[in-house]
Amino acid sequence: MDVIILQILNGLDKGSAYALIALGLTLIFGTLGVVNFAHGALFMLGAFCAVTLNRLLTLSFTTVDETRTDFLGNPAKVETPYVEAWFGPEVGGWMIEWSVPLAILFAIPIMAIIGLVMERGLIKHFYKRPHADQILVTFGLAIVLQEIIKFYYGANPIPTPAPDAFKGSFDFGVLLGFDPLTIMYPYWRLVYFLFAMVVIGAVFAFLQFTTFGMVVRAGMADRETVGLLGINIDRRFTIMFAIAAIVAGLAGVMYTPILSPNYHMGMDFLVLSFVVVVVGGMGSLPGAVLSGFLLGILQSFASMPQVIAVLPGINQIIIYLVAIVILLTRPRGLMGRKGVMEE
Amino acid sequence: MLGLDRRDLTLFIVVLLLALFAPFLLNPFPADSALAQFNAGYPDLMQRFVIFGIFAIGFNILFGLTGYLSFGHAAFLGVGSYAGVWMMKLLTMNVIPAILISVLFAGLLSLLIGWISLRRSGIYFAILTLAFAQMCYALAYSVLTPITGGETGLQLNLDDPRILGVSQTAEGNIPVPHLFGLEMNQTWDLAMGGWEFTFSAGYYLAAVVMLASFYLAIRLFRSPFGMMLRAVKSNQQRMNYTGLNSRPYTLAAFVISGMYAGLAGGLMVSMDPLAGAERMIWTASGEVVLMTILGGAGTLIGPVLGAGLIKYLENILSKINKGVLEQWFAFMPDGIDSFLVTIVYPFVGKGWHLTLGIIFMLVVIFLPGGLVEGAQRIGRLFRRERKPAAPEDPEHHPKPQPHVGE
Numbered sequence: 001m002d003v004i005i006l007q008i009l010n011g012l013d014k015g016s017a018y019a020l021i022a023l024g025l026t027l028i029f030g031t032l033g034v035v036n037f038a039h040g041a042l043f044m045l046g047a048f049c050a051v052t053l054n055r056l057l058t059l060s061f062t063t064v065d066e067t068r069t070d071f072l073g074n075p076a077k078v079e080t081p082y083v084e085a086w087f088g089p090e091v092g093g094w095m096i097e098w099s100v101p102l103a104i105l106f107a108i109p110i111m112a113i114i115g116l117v118m119e120r121g122l123i124k125h126f127y128k129r130p131h132a133d134q135i136l137v138t139f140g141l142a143i144v145l146q147e148i149i150k151f152y153y154g155a156n157p158i159p160t161p162a163p164d165a166f167k168g169s170f171d172f173g174v175l176l177g178f179d180p181l182t183i184m185y186p187y188w189r190l191v192y193f194l195f196a197m198v199v200i201g202a203v204f205a206f207l208q209f210t211t212f213g214m215v216v217r218a219g220m221a222d223r224e225t226v227g228l229l230g231i232n233i234d235r236r237f238t239i240m241f242a243i244a245a246i247v248a249g250l251a252g253v254m255y256t257p258i259l260s261p262n263y264h265m266g267m268d269f270l271v272l273s274f275v276v277v278v279v280g281g282m283g284s285l286p287g288a289v290l291s292g293f294l295l296g297i298l299q300s301f302a303s304m305p306q307v308i309a310v311l312p313g314i315n316q317i318i319i320y321l322v323a324i325v326i327l328l329t330r331p332r333g334l335m336g337r338k339g340v341m342e343e
Numbered sequence: 344m345l346g347l348d349r350r351d352l353t354l355f356i357v358v359l360l361l362a363l364f365a366p367f368l369l370n371p372f373p374a375d376s377a378l379a380q381f382n383a384g385y386p387d388l389m390q391r392f393v394i395f396g397i398f399a400i401g402f403n404i405l406f407g408l409t410g411y412l413s414f415g416h417a418a419f420l421g422v423g424s425y426a427g428v429w430m431m432k433l434l435t436m437n438v439i440p441a442i443l444i445s446v447l448f449a450g451l452l453s454l455l456i457g458w459i460s461l462r463r464s465g466i467y468f469a470i471l472t473l474a475f476a477q478m479c480y481a482l483a484y485s486v487l488t489p490i491t492g493g494e495t496g497l498q499l500n501l502d503d504p505r506i507l508g509v510s511q512t513a514e515g516n517i518p519v520p521h522l523f524g525l526e527m528n529q530t531w532d533l534a535m536g537g538w539e540f541t542f543s544a545g546y547y548l549a550a551v552v553m554l555a556s557f558y559l560a561i562r563l564f565r566s567p568f569g570m571m572l573r574a575v576k577s578n579q580q581r582m583n584y585t586g587l588n589s590r591p592y593t594l595a596a597f598v599i600s601g602m603y604a605g606l607a608g609g610l611m612v613s614m615d616p617l618a619g620a621e622r623m624i625w626t627a628s629g630e631v632v633l634m635t636i637l638g639g640a641g642t643l644i645g646p647v648l649g650a651g652l653i654k655y656l657e658n659i660l661s662k663i664n665k666g667v668l669e670q671w672f673a674f675m676p677d678g679i680d681s682f683l684v685t686i687v688y689p690f691v692g693k694g695w696h697l698t699l700g701i702i703f704m705l706v707v708i709f710l711p712g713g714l715v716e717g718a719q720r721i722g723r724l725f726r727r728e729r730k731p732a733a734p735e736d737p738e739h740h741p742k743p744q745p746h747v748g749e
Contacts, residue, residue: 135469324474
């Protein structure tokens with residue numbers, strides 16, 4: 001029993017990332033009808049927002065401290081980050097330590113701008129083009145974005161630590177009445193899961209309970225009629241694209257302590273997220289979230305040593321296998337609607 | 344002649360001459376001039392031109408004719424490479440069996456993957472092929488390490504059996520791939536004035552195979568079978584309504600293009616007998632899509648052009664470093680030259696993928712038909728001056744549409 005709970009927990013953080021990316025992909029597909037191969041790059045850009053903020057906060061100036069000497073006997077050089085000088089060492093140090101959560105605030109406007117520019121500048125011209133063209137142009141964009149990041153940040157992963165308060169693990173099993181030390185779970189992964197649930201909940205609430213969301217849902221069902229009612233549906237869909245970009249970006253920001261960001265992390269997640277979307281059902285938002293978590297947990301179960309001993313390599317291919325079986329037996333995916341992508 | 348009409352024959356002969364005289368044509372600059380770095384006439388690069396040309400020709404048979412976008416063709420190339428290396432490990436260093444077995448294995452794998460994936464179309468097909476290719480890649484990297492060599496890749500060893508050949512040469516080296524004794528890395532140099540031309544046995548073997556596959560592709564494009572494949576692209580539903588089952592046609596196209604990929608893999612092994620899993624990663628599949636689109640999907644010559652251009656850019660751009668750039672802009676005034684170096688530097692050297700991505704986006708946005716369409720547009724600009732456009736057709740007579748393959 002404890003093993004099962006442990007594997008479910010282990011699958012949750014990856015599942016959360018899959019769910020968030022797949023949610024954005026589905027939003028874009030459901031509203032604009034565009035297959036966005038650059039969505040993984042948006043996830044990666046979000047992660048690098050966190051890196052950038054961390055670097056900005058740790059920008060320092062050097063002063064010479066006459067009272068101390070370094071090991072050569074010269075006066076010691078002390079590096080002081082600007083934020084510590086401006087806000088005092090306490091607040092400044094806190095800001096540096098909490099740079100990853102703070103990066104959420106930093107990433108939202110940046111990802112929104114990137115999303116708007118991308119939609120108005122590029123995607124807009126591809127509404128009527130075949131899906132193959134959409135795939136190809138966004139694939140090209142993904143290459144461009146990741147090469148730009150590679151040029152400015154280098155090819156190596158950049159470690160970005162979580163705040164000290166969330167470092168280490170806690171004993172999750174004790175809460176459920178298991179023996180101590182049977183189910184250890186890192187704090188940050190729990191934070192990530194809760195964060196993902198909040199974001200997903202916010203997106204659904206936004207779509208369900210606001211007028212704007214209602215119009216968007218109506219537009220997803222029948223774009224032409226909504227347009228005929230005198231509603232500028234294109235502008236609302238553009239905003240939805242920006243929201244999808246923000247969701248992907250936030251998923252990337254919070255994932256940095258789990259996986260040090262590198263320039264190709266977007267591509268790695270993209271392929272799997274597409275599989276997640278297809279398994280969940282193209283165009284179904286709950287399907288994308290559900291299958292994201294399901295596949296994350298499934299992958300975690302397949303990585304158990306007991307399973308690998310029986311079926312070596314299964315952890316590498318389980319998601320693809322599931323996708324193939326689903327596509328062949330249930331072409332619409334778990335919760336796909338009728339009439340989506342069936343031409 | 345050869346069962347080709349005049350236009351195709353001309354095209355074929357042009358390609359034949361280009362391939363034959365490539366060592367001259369690709370070396371337009373004298374060896375000691377400053378521009379020599381733009382020469383492409385050395386064996387390694389020329390071999391890559393024709394091998395990736397074959398790969399792209401094959402991919403075009405599927406994507407250009409039927410419109411099915413496969414994102415997993417690198418898997419076939421990878422499997423072909425592995426099969427080829429194993430043939431060299433077990434049987435003989437002669438390249439013929441290696442190439443044959445590569446084609447065979449790639450064909451079998453594509454039969455399996457195609458049989459499953461072709462049940463769906465559109466984006467689902469793209470994702471299915473992507474999933475299969477990623478599976479092959481993941482397996483080659485992990486579980487199948489005894490067969491594929493895992494991370495280090497598959498290489499020849501001194502103690503390989505090589506039943507019909509020798510395990511090692513008299514000097515104790517690993518034998519070189521050969522075609523009935525003609526070693527693949529054998530070259531002949533020809534110096535004329537300042538120019539140096541290199542003729543390599545490996546290149547000419549690859550070029551002959553490329554010409555054969557190009558000829559086969561022309562015949563296929565012009566055959567009734569090719570017409571069926573075009574029908575799949577233009578309207579599969581209508582084709583089904585007329586009582587035709589399109590699945591056998593698409594499956595045949597998929598297997599043929601998979602075999603072309605295997606052929607390319609086998610040739611790669613013949614030139615350099617090693618294989619690695621990175622050949623199967625999905626960005627490698629993306630690369631062949633780039634080549635085909637860049638040249639012009641659905642055209643005969645497009646994929647070859649695209650493959651050549653991408654491999655040329657890869658090779659030339661990735662060689663340019665900061666020092667070279669500073670040398671180029673040295674004639675400029677001081678501030679401007681360093682400014683230009685800063686501007687250009689991200690696009691060359693290690694950053695050449697950025698240039699590739701930008702070119703690719705521009706092509707998809709403005710020139711969906713690729714370079715061939717670009718050339719046709721330019722040609723039409725000149726022709727329009729001479730000939731007035733066809734008069735308007737108020738009664739909607741069907742107009743003759745240009746073939747996809749032209």
